[in-house]
Amino acid sequence: MELSETDVETKIIIPALKKAGWDIKTQIKQQTPLTDGRIVVRGNMTARGPKKFADIVLYHKANIPLACIEVKKQKFAVGKGMQQALGYLECRELLDVPFAFSTNGKSFLCHDKTLSSGKLETELTIDQFPSPQDLWAKYKAHKGIADEAADIVEQDYYDDGSGKAPRYYQSLAINKTVEAIANAQDRILLVMATGTGKTYTAFQIIWRLWKSKTKKRILFLADRNILVDQTKQQDFSPFGDKMTKIQKRMVDKSYEIYLSLYQAATGSEEEKKIFKQFSPDFFDLIIIDECHRGSASEASAWREILDHFSSATHIGLTATPKETKDVSNIAYFGDPIYTYSLKQGINDGFLAPYKVIKFDLDKDLEGFTPEEGQLDKNGNLIEQRTYNQRDFDHTLVLEQRTELVAQKVVEYLKQTNPFDKTIIFCQDIDHAERMRQAIANACPDRMFENSRYVMRITGDSPEGKAELDNFIHPEERYPVIATTSKLMTTGVDAKTCKLIVLDQRIQSMTEFKQIIGRGTRVNEEFGKRYFTIMDFKKATELFYDPKFDGIPEQIIDGETWTPTGETPDDDSTVEIEGEDIPVDDLDWEEDETGTDDGEDTGGNSGEGRTKYYVNNVAVEVVGRRIEYLDADNNLITESLEDYTRKSVMKQFASLDDFLKRWNEAEKKSAIIEELTAQGIILDALRAEIPNGESMGAFDLICHVAYGQPPLTRRERAENVKKRNYFARYEDKARAVLEGLLDKYADQGLNTLEDRRVLQLHPLNSFGSPVEIIRDVFGGKDNYAHAIIELEQEIFKQG
Known part of the structure; x- marks a missing residue:
């Protein structure tokens, strides 16, 4: 009997892993979620593309993934899933692991980036799957982790019992940072887009290094009071009474975790520089949030803090590393150890x-x-x-x-x-x-x-x-x-x-x-x-601009791309209503003139220059256009109808190509999910097409992409009835299928492919979904076959 993918996984692969010594509770994670599914917006409507999962991920401990396994049906070759598994490892770096396995339940194909066996890919029998100890030893050798550094790397994440765990990219950032520090790297740059959880990532890095006693006293620097206070009250709250916020002219050296504004640690007078009251070796780890600001400038007073604690490990966090002739994050921290961009975040559905x-x-x-x-x-x-x-x-x-x-x-x-x-x-x-x-x-x-x-x-x-x-x-x-x-x-x-x-x-x-x-x-x-x-x-x-979502180039001989009007860094702050605000944060005029706080408050916009106010000149809108993101994150201005036509024909060059794929698909909803991931929201498309609300997905696509005359869902349902298609079924089965056809006419394709529809009136009068599938159709395979045939009849051409 041909086993399904699920049966292969549960009946063959999991037992083989347990036999090889893998613990089902702590080391084996099935259907591991990786992404949330890209959000697509058209008009005021949104849809999510499919989420990405790995069939099985194997862990050394809960925080260290070692390998992924892609499982396929027995009818496929053993290497069928290898390219998919490699996509998790390399193309998108969803998992930073050296081992990928593809299996059909008969054997394993192992892709080993460590080349420990001398070959990149080797076929193994089901009984030859490597043990946890074997893969962990190869992992350490591949990553260059010495035995004495292993305790640092193995330290667990903080777990509050709520089930919250770092997302895949946060785990990558955390693990890469901890491993780099374990290997004695002392200047590290993490680039993560705004909204991706830089502070939570920083907390988990600190927690693991602190709990392993690798770093005993830590300083977290930010340049806004609200950032420091939010960090203390939210992500860093598990540090409890071990943590304090440095206030001006206050030093208490009994804490282990310190949070501070740059401005609270520096001042124009030497005696006000609080950081001087700490010995240069007091802190052994400093996290610099928003490090694209003053800390990147050699002339900045903020940089004095880092220079004073030069023996500590310095980790810079930013969404926007700064690279100009005067300021360079990369020159100070080195190339980013990990980058997670806005584009990646949108593609994954996290942003x-x-x-x-x-x-x-x-x-x-x-x-x-x-x-x-x-x-x-x-x-x-x-x-x-x-x-x-x-x-x-x-x-x-x-x-x-x-x-x-x-x-x-x-x-x-x-x-x-x-x-x-x-x-x-x-x-x-x-x-x-x-x-x-x-x-x-x-x-x-x-x-x-x-x-x-x-x-x-x-x-x-x-x-x-x-x-x-x-x-x-x-x-x-x-x-x-x-x-x-x-x-x-x-x-x-x-x-x-x-x-x-x-x-x-x-x-x-x-x-x-x-x-x-x-x-x-x-x-x-x-x-x-x-x-x-x-x-x-x-x-x-x-x-x-091609620089928009990339990392700015590092300066080479003083030449790099520097946008006009880039605000120069400054080592000073100004006090506004009792709060020190970095000059870099204020609204500089292009000629660096203005009021004392750097922001023009009206009237004079600079010495000898007046801002003019004209109240009797009419202004009108002469142009308005809306742009959306396409599947490649490019802004497009074309209508959804034009975009749909181009996107569908790019994937299916002819109507015959589309019909072939549609008819062969076990679930038509899979094709709709693919189109959604490309930026095509059918509900939004219906709103643009005359009579679109009455069309099913099939007719909508054929009409827009290939100019076919459309039929409404109701017309397609009536055609099935006219052909007397249901005569081949017994009374109850015929009644259920007729009821499903009516649901399709009213609500669309998804009702046919979702068994929960059997819970709705009048279908529920024949029993529960389990009873209908078992007693009326003789089992799930027969029921699935009946649905496939019904769909073929609905979409019959001619």
Whole structure:
């Protein structure tokens, strides 16, 4: 009897592994989840592509995977699953293990990257599967882990009993870091996209090194109070009373885990530099969060901390490593030991994809030239020249432009959800305040309900900063809209932010990535699967730059790509309402002029230069387009109908090719899942096609891709009945199949392939699903065969 894939796994492979010495509870993990399935967005609809699983993963301990096994049916050759298994190891690095096995239940094909047997691939009998001790010894040799370092590597993760475990990429980052430290590497760079859990990853690294006593006193450095406080209260909370936050002018050397602002450890006067009160060898591990900031600059005061504790291991964390002629993360930390990019996060379904709505405003395209002798609303003579998008809200303000942007934001929220969390990035503090006023005027009804509907959250506003926690808290409704300049660029874990508005001229790739990162969190509980970017300043053109999702090049002889307007690092901070803010975080003018806090607050925008305010010039939208991500993470502007046609024909060159695949598929839903993964959401497509709601997936695809005249689901069902197809079945079986056909006509294909439909009326009148399959059809194989034949009859051509 031919065994299914599941039977091969449970009846042959698992017993063989146990016989070889593998523990079923701690070392063997079946159907190991690797990814969540890419989220695809079209219109306001989303769908998830298929998740990725490994059939079996073998572990030395719970935190160290050694091998993966791909299981196939007995009818296939033993190597059938090898390329799939290798995909987990190499192509996507889902598992950083040296061993991959493919099996059909008759033998194993072993792919051994350690070459311990002298061959890369070797066939083994079922009884020859290697023991845990054998694979662990080869693993250590392959990774260069000495016996004395093994205790460090073997230290378990922190486990709170909730079942939470690091995702695959977090495990890779943690294990690579711990193994590097075990091998005496002391400068390490981890690059992980915003929203992928850098702090949680850092916690697990520290936990394993701390529990193994490899590192006894650890310093975690960040540059925002909110980052330090969130870290202490959330991810680092298991350290309990072993942990403290360094305050200004306070040193207590009895703790083991220290968290600190850079600014709390440095000052302009030597005696205020708290870190000097610690001996140079006090800390043996320092984690530098957001290390693309001041710590990367040799001239930075923050760098003094690292230089003082130079004997410690330094780990830099960032989503956006910085590489300019003055600043280089790679020069200090070395090449990243592990990188997990925004593109990877979106492909895996752990990060939210985005759609972009671009606006072209007439004055942005045409420019504005004042009349000779024209005064602004404050009586200032406007310099006679043509002002363009580069100037607006920087040197000249068109107040009706601000009002138009606010109007479009409010219109979008009314069409979607007026309470979707929104961040509007403005040119400076003055612009953020004017935008707040414009939003308030555009939706007075919301402001009457709660005056905190829109708030300015900037470095100079204690009222706004006091509401930051409420803005980022998923269960707090207000504030809904935050207008800001720089303060919310980083350090804001806005899990439910669904709309990012760009009305700020952005030319720094580092800053652009940080801003986009405010929307990348996925929060299924609160319906956050994607986010929208409204772009009024052509900032999203940076998406098309090849550097967007890659690692910046390291400087070679002082030459590398450096975007115009990249803010220079500075070693100073400024105090705004009692909080030290790094100058690097503030809103620098391009000529580095402005007020003392680095942000233009209105009126004078620099010594000898006036910002003009013009309130009587109309501004209009002359162009609007929506862009979506395709399967390769490229932004596309074509309609979903055109995209579907191109994507389907790329996979199936002709209608005959598609029909062949459709008819051969055991489950038609598998084809629909493949199309979804390519960015085709059929429900969204139906909304674009006349009468699309009545079409089944088959007719929708054939009509859009190949121009075939479509039939509705109801018409296809009636054709089956006219052909008297059910006459071959006994009464009860015929009644069940007729009921399933009616369900297809009403609800579509999925009802046929989901056995839970048998629980619905009137099908449940014939018994439970188990009873129907067993008693009416004579078993699951006969039932599955009947469904396949019914589908063939439904989709019969001609």
